[in-house]
Amino acid sequence: MEILKQRILKDGQAIGIGILKVDSFLNHQLDVELLNEIGKEFHKRFSDVEITKILTIEASGIGIACMTALYFNVPVVFAKKAEPSTMVDGAYQAKVHSFTKNKDYNISVSKKYLTQSDKVLIIDDFLAKGGALQGLEDIVRQSGAQLVGAGIVIEKAFQEGGKSLRDKGVRIESLAVIQSIMDNEIKFY
């Protein structure tokens, strides 16, 4: 997605080896016009499949998921983060390892909002080592719903998350795929 790549080059901060900050438009401040274009693009890429629900994870996935859901005309469900000790009644749960913060946390989704008849599109801002996406995939599997695919805004292809999930058969559409971040320079595929 060309306007996204240009925006990453213009406003993203490449830091050292492998780190990219995009909090001026995607993670903390949100450019909703860009999010709207992102939603439109996900709709185009997944126009060949039926989708009944969009699943994301708090917090930075929510805006993107909402814009995408407008095009599909389906509800969003966002997984909530909680400490691993917190048990939640009536919820699907999965453990996620955050490599950024080097700790585990649980995510949960109420059983009321994902059912066997759902066809689920997962939406998230980043795919790097794949911790969050694997947790969401786990939750969809527990619910018995069909995982139609995952729409990712920025994939760091030099980390293993994308490969390991594609190897499991998950269809992933990433709008900007980064080959490397080195010496503060970003290279896309």
Next chain:
Amino acid sequence: MEILKQRILKDGQAIGIGILKVDSFLNHQLDVELLNEIGKEFHKRFSDVEITKILTIEASGIGIACMTALYFNVPVVFAKKAEPSTMVDGAYQAKVHSFTKNKDYNISVSKKYLTQSDKVLIIDDFLAKGGALQGLEDIVRQSGAQLVGAGIVIEKAFQEGGKSLRDKGVRIESLAVIQSIMDNEIKFY
């Protein structure tokens, strides 16, 4: 806002005295068509003022803020929650007391994304005792930006948050104002 009130009566869960759960359409699962109507309504109510930025707080404010921002054509900034011990460089911070969880947490917004020249509309899902809204108001004040007002989806008027913020001069527009929740029955103003 009539369709919102009808939806609260239809799908909200009034629990005992004073508790309302709306996680089937506003807090966990998100009805984005309704959120879109909510955004349109906030735009109508604040059409008389200039707004350059929408400020909200993770996580459940984000979807509503994004839909509203589409109508105003301005960016969203969401305050991040962190433990009170976490110090964040280059950020405005405020302490918020959560009455639901009975603990304090800090919220923070990067100084890069709120400036003296901003005219800020705060958007949030609930206003009850006013903890979150007071924290956001505090952050706007620290930044030197102008607080234009606050758009709230559901205000529990039987709690003191709305009064204390209006007494401070904050313009608040609430789309559904609840007079009481008793014996599992919701009464609106």
